Amino acid sequence: MMTCAASHRPVRSFVRRSARMTPAQRAAIESRWPAYGIDAVGLLDLDAEFGRHAPTELEIGFGNGETLIALATAQPERNYLGVDVYEPGIGRLLAAIAASGLSNVRLLRGDAVDVLSEHIPPASLDGVLLLFPDPWPKKRHHKRRLVQADFVELVAARLAPGGRFTLATDWQNYAEQMLEVLGAQPSFLNLAGAGHFCAASSDRPVTKFERRGRRLGHRVWDLRFARR
Ligand SMILES: C[S@@+](CC[C@H](N)C(=O)[O-])C[C@H]1O[C@@H](n2cnc3c(N)ncnc32)[C@H](O)[C@@H]1O
Numbered sequence: 001m002m003t004c005a006a007s008h009r010p011v012r013s014f015v016r017r018s019a020r021m022t023p024a025q026r027a028a029i030e031s032r033w034p035a036y037g038i039d040a041v042g043l044l045d046l047d048a049e050f051g052r053h054a055p056t057e058l059e060i061g062f063g064n065g066e067t068l069i070a071l072a073t074a075q076p077e078r079n080y081l082g083v084d085v086y087e088p089g090i091g092r093l094l095a096a097i098a099a100s101g102l103s104n105v106r107l108l109r110g111d112a113v114d115v116l117s118e119h120i121p122p123a124s125l126d127g128v129l130l131l132f133p134d135p136w137p138k139k140r141h142h143k144r145r146l147v148q149a150d151f152v153e154l155v156a157a158r159l160a161p162g163g164r165f166t167l168a169t170d171w172q173n174y175a176e177q178m179l180e181v182l183g184a185q186p187s188f189l190n191l192a193g194a195g196h197f198c199a200a201s202s203d204r205p206v207t208k209f210e211r212r213g214r215r216l217g218h219r220v221w222d223l224r225f226a227r228r
Contacts, residue, residue: 029094040108050079057080065093067131081106124160127163135169162227168221192223
């Protein structure tokens, strides 16, 4: 949760709308959340949640979840945590996890800022992915963007040394903000070289929002940082 200095009200990166769920998504939440969802209280024991010790990556804002499914399928030796606030996406992803038989995916619902601050232990993650976060294009809404100095410091604190922070966006102005904010955080090393974006996105799955952006003719900017 980011704090608005003037009013001390939290500035969230999302607006809660009453999301319409399909009956299948609702049924998946009811039947599958107990197996794959985490109702976190205090700091999580990741080994206990996954039933094994393995490198764990967190995807923030997984949307419909197809990236998480692709990553968890391609790398069964790694654990994948997802966090989002979007209930239909959570329902869809729970159904997909159950259908695929994957045992290396767990979900959290809520604001990633709260989840990182309250539930993810320090230096416990091997990777964090933030792919096509809500761009909040209007200048007066830029304060809602997730990638701000406080957030980046929080991500750095939850990554283990050597852990990767992978970001992508199709909004040039947000891409430049990401580069500037991450470049100013001394705990992160830009793997593309200081002040540079990554040349290609071939080491991560293409996402739903990315496909939509490309259909509209948008360019995509990728960033990769390592926790020092
Ligand atoms: C533009 S969508 C991108 C979804 C997906 N990553 C993709 O590329 O297709 C952004 C997602 O981030 C989620 N989101 C926004 N702010 C969030 C927050 N603070 N914590 C968790 N999820 C958040 C939204 O609910 C939405 O699913």
